[in-house]
Amino acid sequence: MSPVIPFVVAVDGPAGSGKSSVSKEVARRLGYGFLDTGAAYRALAWHAEASGVDTDDAASVISSLASFDYRIGTDPTGYAVHVGETEVTDAIRDPRISAVVSRVARVPEVRTYLIEQFRSSMAGESRPGIVVEGRDITTVVAPDAPVRILLTASPEVRAARRSAELVGSSTADVGEQIRRRDEADARVVDFMTAAEGVTTVDSTKLDFDQTVEAVIGVIRSFQPVTG
Ligand SMILES: Nc1ncnc2c1ncn2[C@@H]1O[C@H](COP(=O)(O)OP(=O)(O)O)[C@@H](O)[C@H]1O
Numbered sequence: 001m002s003p004v005i006p007f008v009v010a011v012d013g014p015a016g017s018g019k020s021s022v023s024k025e026v027a028r029r030l031g032y033g034f035l036d037t038g039a040a041y042r043a044l045a046w047h048a049e050a051s052g053v054d055t056d057d058a059a060s061v062i063s064s065l066a067s068f069d070y071r072i073g074t075d076p077t078g079y080a081v082h083v084g085e086t087e088v089t090d091a092i093r094d095p096r097i098s099a100v101v102s103r104v105a106r107v108p109e110v111r112t113y114l115i116e117q118f119r120s121s122m123a124g125e126s127r128p129g130i131v132v133e134g135r136d137i138t139t140v141v142a143p144d145a146p147v148r149i150l151l152t153a154s155p156e157v158r159a160a161r162r163s164a165e166l167v168g169s170s171t172a173d174v175g176e177q178i179r180r181r182d183e184a185d186a187r188v189v190d191f192m193t194a195a196e197g198v199t200t201v202d203s204t205k206l207d208f209d210q211t212v213e214a215v216i217g218v219i220r221s222f223q224p225v226t227g
Pocket residue numbers: 013014015016017018019020021022161162165203206207208209211
């Protein structure tokens with residue numbers, strides 16, 4: 001018997017647009033799995049730093065993949081990221097990691113390696129669906145997903161949301177950090193404009209709950225009507 005293919009919801013967008021938090025809550029409400037692909041790039045950046053690898057040197061970053069033993073579940077209620085025996089769920093959100101993650105993410109071998117892992121997590125999902133979020137999910141990782149969403153918000157709102165999470169950082173500084181990271185990431189993949197067939201959800205004027213509802217509304221509009 002061939003395995004049931006889960007219903008894939010692909011979500012892309014820039015830093016601070018709400019991809020992780022909104023996708024996780026959408027998955028929880030729908031009983032779907034949740035895959036945070038950015039966490040994998042962050043975990044690799046954490047592993048490279050912890051191993052003393054120069055993240056500016058692509059060859060060293062590629063070598064570090066051999067010892068990169070990372071695990072991330074798809075349970076939206078028990079979300080945790082591990083590298084080896086170490087739980088890095090919070091450590092990978094540190095601004096120190098945010099500052100270097102684009103350097104590991106721009107290496108094509110890294111992307112090929114991780115994309116294969118994301119596809120196998122998606123295929124292995126036992127829940128009826130999975131929400132997968134990142135930068136290139138709608139265009140590269142799962143371009144055939146039945147639902148593809150670009151989650152955006154204005155740069156000012158994204159900076160304000162992110163700085164609210166970071167104690168002791170001004171909105172202006174955080175805004176500059178995410179602007180620089182988006183600029184570096186956008187050289188690798190375009191996540192600022194919706195590709196053909198991708199639905200844009202702009203959360204600038206929506207609160208968290210309204211954004212979750214808007215995303216669920218898009219998903220419903222693409223789901224086949226049953227029974
Ligand atoms: N529509 C919204 N209104 C207010 N806050 C939001 C909204 N969406 C997300 N947030 C908050 O903004 C912050 C950044 O969201 P996050 O999911 O980490 O974004 P991303 O994964 O796109 O970087 C989080 O603290 C989250 O709770």
